[in-house]
Amino acid sequence: MAATLCGRLLPKQGWLPLTQSVRHGSKAVTRHRKPMHILKQKLMAITEYIPPKPAAPPGALTPRVKPVQEESGLVLLLKKDLQTMFQDCKMIAVIQNNATNSEDMLLLKHRLHKHGIKIKFIPNQVMRSYLADSPYINMGPLFIGQTVLFVSKEPKVKEMLLSLRTSPQMVLLGACIEKILLSRQGVLNYAKLPSVTVVQGELVSGLTMLTSQTASMLQHHPAHLSLILQQYLKQQAPAGSTNGTPGESPPKAEETA
Known part of the structure; x- marks a missing residue:
């Protein structure tokens, strides 16, 4: 009987009781870290040690040297022509060429040739390199895309504008007239003078x-x-006098006979 009671009261191996003991009491106190003051943060950031970067050994980094390209003889010849053109010509207009065919360009050349205006085709790269070292450096932004030059020794602006009316593909961008740089509106105003x-x-x-x-x-x-003096003399003379001198009377008819 004792064996049966012990077998019933004692828990079997691997058996868990239905109830578990739980600890009831005060919780553990955990201390929170205070944030650092803003002034101290700034001071720490300023006084932070920055280790120097290790220097490269001599000869490890070689400087890159850009090769200097010498200008060809054609470019030098074009620059010389540009210099003489700016010295001799009083009108140099920059025109944008918007896909003008050869026939229209030939007709435009013929119309401009009647007024002594020539058309010159110069590459934009050569033009910008020449203008960079000249007093006309402000003309550089005009040479973008396909451009041509209208050149004449006399400022024949009206004739040029009349010729451009028949060629809508050619758009005036600006001009240098008598050593003065003008915009498109400035050229139009110059033509009205x-x-x-x-x-x-x-x-x-x-x-x-x-x-x-x-x-x-x-x-x-x-x-x-x-x-006034003549009128005064007439007033001072007597009524019967006809001569200009006062005091003399006109001769009588008998004496004259």
């Missing part, structure tokens, strides 16, 4: 008008004074 002969005629007429007015104003006072 009168010619030099008209301006000189207007200037001469204005000067002559001013001189004539000055001379008339200077002669006005002496003439007016002489008229």
Whole structure:
């Protein structure tokens, strides 16, 4: 009987009880770390040690030397032509060529040749390299894409614009007229100006008008004074006198007979 009681009361091997003991009590205290003050953070960031970078051994890094390309004889010849063109020509216009065929280009050359205007084709690379060392460096941004030059020794802007009206593929970008750089709107305004002969005629007429007015104003006072004196002499003379001298009477008819 005792064996049966012990077998019932004692737990069997591998058997878990239905109830488990749980510890009830105070929890463990965990201390939280305080954040660092902002001023201390800044000070630590400033005074942080930065180790120097290891220097490269001598001869490990060789400097890259760009090879200098010498300009060809054709480029030098084109630059020389550009220099003489800027010295001799008073009008150099930059035109954008938007796929103009050969026939239209030939007709445009013929129309411009009547007014003494020539068309020149110069590569943009050569043009920009020449303008970089010249006083006309501000013309460099105009040479983008397919461009041509309209060159003439005299500033024939009106004739050039009339010729461009028949060729819509050719667009005016800017020009250098009499050593002055002009935009497209500046070229249009320049074309509206009168010619030099008209301006000189207007200037001469204005000067002559001013001189004539000055001379008339200077002669006005002496003439007016002489008229006043003549009127005064007429008033001082007696009523019967016909001559200009006072006190003399006209001769009688008998004496004259």
